[in-house]
Amino acid sequence: MTYPYPQLNPPPFRWMARNTTEPKVHEWIRTIDPEQAAEYDWSQVDVTIVGIPLSRSSISASAASENPEAMRQAWKSFVPYSIDEDVDLTPLHVVDVGDVRQHVTDIPYCHRQIKEAMISMRRTHPHALPIMLGGDHSVTAMLVKGWKEAHPEQRIGLLQFDTHFDLRSVVELGPANGTPVRQLIESGTVRGEDVWNIGLHGYFNALSLKKYADEHGVNYVTLKKARQQGLQATLQEALADLERKVDVIYLTVDMDVLDMADAPGAPAATPGGMRTDELFELVLQAGQHDKVQAMDIVCLDPHKDVRQVTVKAGVYVMLTFLTGFMLRKQHNRI
């Protein structure tokens, strides 16, 4: 019998795609079944991507748990080439290792798993830079704690792009999405002075949080002030300060730093926030810094999005960070 279906394709490989020699993002990023992870040759991996589908720890009802899958679907329409920077990403070896296992009703279990995931990644392939797709902002506390447990000798700096301090009371809320930075400070994982938060604005941070930040030496620059002194200059000041003090910088991007008109799918985004092009430029610069060794993207709820604009901005943030990382690699190679 001859080949029976000369004219049929599996869903992802239609006629058009077949004639294309260049990959889309989902054809460039490799996916690994966890069951085969033990056999995989991790030595050449540059970057790992992992989804963290947890948002039941959100203060407000959120479907940020659906973000990893939404971003994966969305990046099928992106290509791994930045026309702005003339950077081809395909030389990077990027692996999507899937999602951290979560539980329906056991939030402490979820949080432990997230921490364990980071520990496992750091131990199995410490040379690979991890990118975490949240989930709500509570995951950041667990991820940084996991890093600290894997590298107890390292002093960790936190670079945060956010509308909020995320310094609310752990006693009151537990390990919720309003408390991760406070959890890290109070657990001794990160020092207050090693936190830099850029992008705060408006009427969404209580006065007591500002006082807490001051008391613990947390560095922060409001969006207004950052625009006045230049967003890039502000970031360079933050990076220079952290560079002197810490061994590794963890970048956390809370999508609600964006203006609500640009990011309707970030439920806590507000009017007057950061524009997408401003955020992309910050992330590009951060990606180029040698000490930035991990990044997460959090608080993006695709169920609240309008025509996918926020999910696409999330993908853009990830690819822009990788563009910065690629420039860093090219620079270091010289």
Place this chain on the structure above:
Amino acid sequence: MTYPYPQLNPPPFRWMARNTTEPKVHEWIRTIDPEQAAEYDWSQVDVTIVGIPLSRSSISASAASENPEAMRQAWKSFVPYSIDEDVDLTPLHVVDVGDVRQHVTDIPYCHRQIKEAMISMRRTHPHALPIMLGGDHSVTAMLVKGWKEAHPEQRIGLLQFDTHFDLRSVVELGPANGTPVRQLIESGTVRGEDVWNIGLHGYFNALSLKKYADEHGVNYVTLKKARQQGLQATLQEALADLERKVDVIYLTVDMDVLDMADAPGAPAATPGGMRTDELFELVLQAGQHDKVQAMDIVCLDPHKDVRQVTVKAGVYVMLTFLTGFMLRKQHNRI
């Protein structure tokens, strides 16, 4: 080195799914890569599913081309068990063979490929019942022509659930979604008297089309009349008439037969249409008839849908037909 990611999964296999011993619909239906289709053992296959992502032949702008993928995503939340009929579908061997290759600007090529796909399916595994996920209604003409070419000796009946006659002028519109039944009659593929259309209603069929139908002996029952005499009785009359005359019955379900409130994603659906439960009952009965050997679902535009209600109705139609088919098999075994 031990297994590195005890807590990580690939996206589709999270913790919850892992502990489930029963499949969801997407875990029960098998998918075949066309490149491996030649090696597949087709002898045990009961049903094949194929997507036809074509809607640029629609009179009105349509994204029905996106329906096959939308239905595949949606059926991940269905299980292959009908509580209404107490029928387990998992004994059925169902294979999703992917999509028919289509072209961006060459509509005649698209239509030829659709016809070739049906011919290939009929020749490779004639015992397997094909289910086609459109696409707009123009695909039906090509699929039935393909069947006729594969089985020239068979007299084919068309059972149509539709708000429209689909008898508009081919001279005027070409092979568009308003003309498939006329194409079949004028090409001699199907006789007018072998067409039964149930569900017409309202102010959406010009008088000339009604006259054409009468002149060519097309059988049709308006929704109002069908409700008066009983939808089931109407269907049984149609099946009885076709059973006497034809060798095989092709069932085409145009989702616009549904009431617009039930099917906002069927662009041509209107107020006062068929209710979903009425359609499901019709499809269940049709699925049980031995001579019904093929089915398509057309004119479902997921971009116009509201909260996926129409796409889910489309999946429901497919599963209900398979439930009828399973009852048929059980009955024939006795």
Place this chain on the structure above:
Amino acid sequence: MTYPYPQLNPPPFRWMARNTTEPKVHEWIRTIDPEQAAEYDWSQVDVTIVGIPLSRSSISASAASENPEAMRQAWKSFVPYSIDEDVDLTPLHVVDVGDVRQHVTDIPYCHRQIKEAMISMRRTHPHALPIMLGGDHSVTAMLVKGWKEAHPEQRIGLLQFDTHFDLRSVVELGPANGTPVRQLIESGTVRGEDVWNIGLHGYFNALSLKKYADEHGVNYVTLKKARQQGLQATLQEALADLERKVDVIYLTVDMDVLDMADAPGAPAATPGGMRTDELFELVLQAGQHDKVQAMDIVCLDPHKDVRQVTVKAGVYVMLTFLTGFMLRKQHNRI
């Protein structure tokens, strides 16, 4: 110079339309510029359609003022032939006379103009049946008052399909959309006993309104009771009662009588309401009754609609009424 644009059309006459010999609804209904109305030969006109773009008299903020234009746009996709009744509407001579002039801030002026419009229509072409496209329900009081002024000798019955009594206090609200029936009763235009309201249901009419209805002999049948005794039987009872008592029956269709799932664009529609096919059947029967001499469609807000389902239902109501009217004419001719 020869004809310069062999391939260009004015917007409404594209290639497809050009080859069609049968009209769509907008090609069948004639539109008259008021400035040329005086020269028009009204003797053969069967039906006039007039829009009443007023909703600033609504209790709740409403854009029902946009309904006449929305319905006119929507009926471009309907044909003037009922497949259900096998009735061709094109022999009817129907004229769209435009909109009643309204003012931005002078509601009494608006109401006076509405009344004057009815008087003018009754005096200029009393043989033509007028169909009014609201606008909110306050317009009905003015239209019926206009009829009464034009025909003071006639006893007028009001046949109302509505979720509400519309009997709220004129003292409190003025001539708002909650008070038209009370205005008509209190002004002596229509007797309470000559009102029949079918379709009331749920928790949207205060007890005092029910008492008012009882005290004034208003006839009403809840949707639940009407369904129990048959919607058609209920209507026939109402028509029989009115037929004995009145000279002319004015039919007012408040779209909020419909279930909210079927009519999201009727702001006061609610769950558990009438289904579109039920309403269409009632309107068809009413259209056949000789004494039904006018109809309005009110409280349809296209800005709140979902995928035009309510606007299309409004068009369907109008065409179904005309189908009944055509059947009446055919019957009377015999």
Place this chain on the structure above:
Amino acid sequence: MTYPYPQLNPPPFRWMARNTTEPKVHEWIRTIDPEQAAEYDWSQVDVTIVGIPLSRSSISASAASENPEAMRQAWKSFVPYSIDEDVDLTPLHVVDVGDVRQHVTDIPYCHRQIKEAMISMRRTHPHALPIMLGGDHSVTAMLVKGWKEAHPEQRIGLLQFDTHFDLRSVVELGPANGTPVRQLIESGTVRGEDVWNIGLHGYFNALSLKKYADEHGVNYVTLKKARQQGLQATLQEALADLERKVDVIYLTVDMDVLDMADAPGAPAATPGGMRTDELFELVLQAGQHDKVQAMDIVCLDPHKDVRQVTVKAGVYVMLTFLTGFMLRKQHNRI
């Protein structure tokens, strides 16, 4: 100084409301500040309403936690009089006691509080019928357990209107919204034979759950079968069976029993489900039965709703139940 603001109102009492002598639902239901609850005279209270803003225990991301507040806002447009049954609800003394305290990240605490709330209500005013506004379906397990702890001598029956069995594995999911009935059976709170589930349909219950139901004697009637034998007859059979066996019947209404077109805000609702008027009729009958002593409404996510149709249906369910309860009281008084 004289009264300074003759023309100003507090927001809820505008000019229109001021002149109305009859209350809207929110003016009839009294609200009690918990801090003053100890002083309240509970002896005359007929019904208590309590909100349970918990949905972080949902399998899928849900904002059912927002439902109590959404229903409270929505019922401001309803009046406490049923035109269908000619029943005035205002003689009923109904108190809204607020929401059960919940925690952001401690789900076991949330569940304990829900149970404690029921115990407290049963002990403080056992003569008052409680209505609980969920929240997701996990709350039902806690509420029934609370009742059992307050009344250990009572045998409790569960009357469930639902698309799903809610019998999924507690071992796998914990006390999630897919497991409440199983929790109640496995904890010995309710016997399988004392559960009646009406409304199951489609492809949303795995075969194993049907087997579990059969093994534990759970009574269930699919929507299709219930329609065939009459919904009312089905309910009467269920009530008659429970009446013989149990002391008290707890009614739980999962809004996803409704057709998705009628209830887009019930995330798990599906095509082919129950119509709102069918559900309202069932609830009215259940409300009239003496042994039905508690009711909850669950799985209504206002963030997914379309133009509030589902939230309004939820309010309608509550008021219809109270109408049945009023009829029961009137009947018992005779």
Place this chain on the structure above:
Amino acid sequence: MTYPYPQLNPPPFRWMARNTTEPKVHEWIRTIDPEQAAEYDWSQVDVTIVGIPLSRSSISASAASENPEAMRQAWKSFVPYSIDEDVDLTPLHVVDVGDVRQHVTDIPYCHRQIKEAMISMRRTHPHALPIMLGGDHSVTAMLVKGWKEAHPEQRIGLLQFDTHFDLRSVVELGPANGTPVRQLIESGTVRGEDVWNIGLHGYFNALSLKKYADEHGVNYVTLKKARQQGLQATLQEALADLERKVDVIYLTVDMDVLDMADAPGAPAATPGGMRTDELFELVLQAGQHDKVQAMDIVCLDPHKDVRQVTVKAGVYVMLTFLTGFMLRKQHNRI
């Protein structure tokens, strides 16, 4: 009996809120029942807020009448602390006095009541700065006239942020939302030269209106020109000019000055408009000027909003103005 509900709260005071010592905006702003207004000690009040739920005077159908309630609901998620300016608003004594009574069909009555409300506020507590939440722009004419009647000796300047002149013909439209500035000029309440309009742009002002503005000496700066010379410099020029000439400056913010992408809920907003951060900066500066003694926010229709972005921008405008006012008070104290 002991306290019966240790675990229950009234709706607005759930567990989280209970442990918070800092107020949200709605807990800081006090609300006064008009019936108790006569007893209130107004001597310490800094600011009053009043809603004006009128939009039936809009040229286009509008639900701006719903804005006061929408803003009140929305500000529950804001805190009274500006992180940008490091300004705590809680020392300000702000009172929400409710809504001005309006009528359903009597627009002149509505407008008189609005004027009377302003007169009453000026006479009862002339030291308190009033903030008015519209409503459509017609309310501004009445409010400024009321001020003039209360303070006939004062020369009033109008500072307007708007896309439109609002100078359309009163003869044609009456006191509609397109005419307030013309009403004020023609009634002699405000001189043309005392009006400064910043933000005009695009193709939305007829040439005749521009000529009218020129003839009457109205000052205006298009958005394009304002951006070229600096928005702040433009505002300072306007304030300096007005400061020299008038006794008091009334600030009116028409939300349609914003770009339509930033303010979808301002029906007349357009592409290419002002960005939210630009508007906030203007309002902050205006709030600091001693002569700015009143502000309104108009033409915000929450029914047209997308995910509340415009309503939130409205709240932001109000809080930003209050931040400026607080800075003014701090500055004056020194």
Place this chain on the structure above:
Amino acid sequence: MTYPYPQLNPPPFRWMARNTTEPKVHEWIRTIDPEQAAEYDWSQVDVTIVGIPLSRSSISASAASENPEAMRQAWKSFVPYSIDEDVDLTPLHVVDVGDVRQHVTDIPYCHRQIKEAMISMRRTHPHALPIMLGGDHSVTAMLVKGWKEAHPEQRIGLLQFDTHFDLRSVVELGPANGTPVRQLIESGTVRGEDVWNIGLHGYFNALSLKKYADEHGVNYVTLKKARQQGLQATLQEALADLERKVDVIYLTVDMDVLDMADAPGAPAATPGGMRTDELFELVLQAGQHDKVQAMDIVCLDPHKDVRQVTVKAGVYVMLTFLTGFMLRKQHNRI
């Protein structure tokens, strides 16, 4: 008989409009019925507008075919006066000649008609500047080819504002919306060096397309670079370069050059794109250049729009170009 309808208007001429002496855009632009085009005096026509309702040649499902009609409806709310530039457009004689005839299933026919339309326009009234309202971007290839056929002696430059190169393979896709610039280069209609594309950004152009552009000398400036060197300076450089080389410049505006938040109705728009005010400024400048002799607006899908923001931006682009054109005429007159 006297004039019968003193108070009635045809739909477009209500009371308000009647009293206005100044036109809206739709009252200023004249529409010509193709059947009367031969008799029209074209000698004074400055600009022609023609719609091209084709989008079945789009790679992704698109309703850009509905754009011409959507823009025509939308411009009814614009006036032909630019407040920013103080330019009155009414002296321009602008004619809307309708739509190019298209076919439902014959894409090559559609494309030929588009080319013929341009040839006809160039031959009949070569002095009139044509503005084409797409449709997808495939129409640009046909329009420019038509121009070339009518003026074979002219060297044509292409000024493109676009996120994409539109240089994809014609062999693979045919004359689709991803290939027009490549079609023009490969057919010899336009030289690569005569193309200037401004606005490319992000991850949406494959590396191979960039290489193709480089190999064929296509000029392009990314949005980031253009912002760094000034958008106006970039445009002036492009115009200066083209001015030296070509006889005529064809301007093509792909609406997806805009940021997705500003243009949700441009399906391929993305985060980080051009702001509307940036685009309007570019178009204004281009409109002033003598050699810019034609413009099209493409890839605007009104079915995907949010509250018409993109359609309105499209109208704004057209009017802004005409404002530039008017300034050019004024300048040339001096």
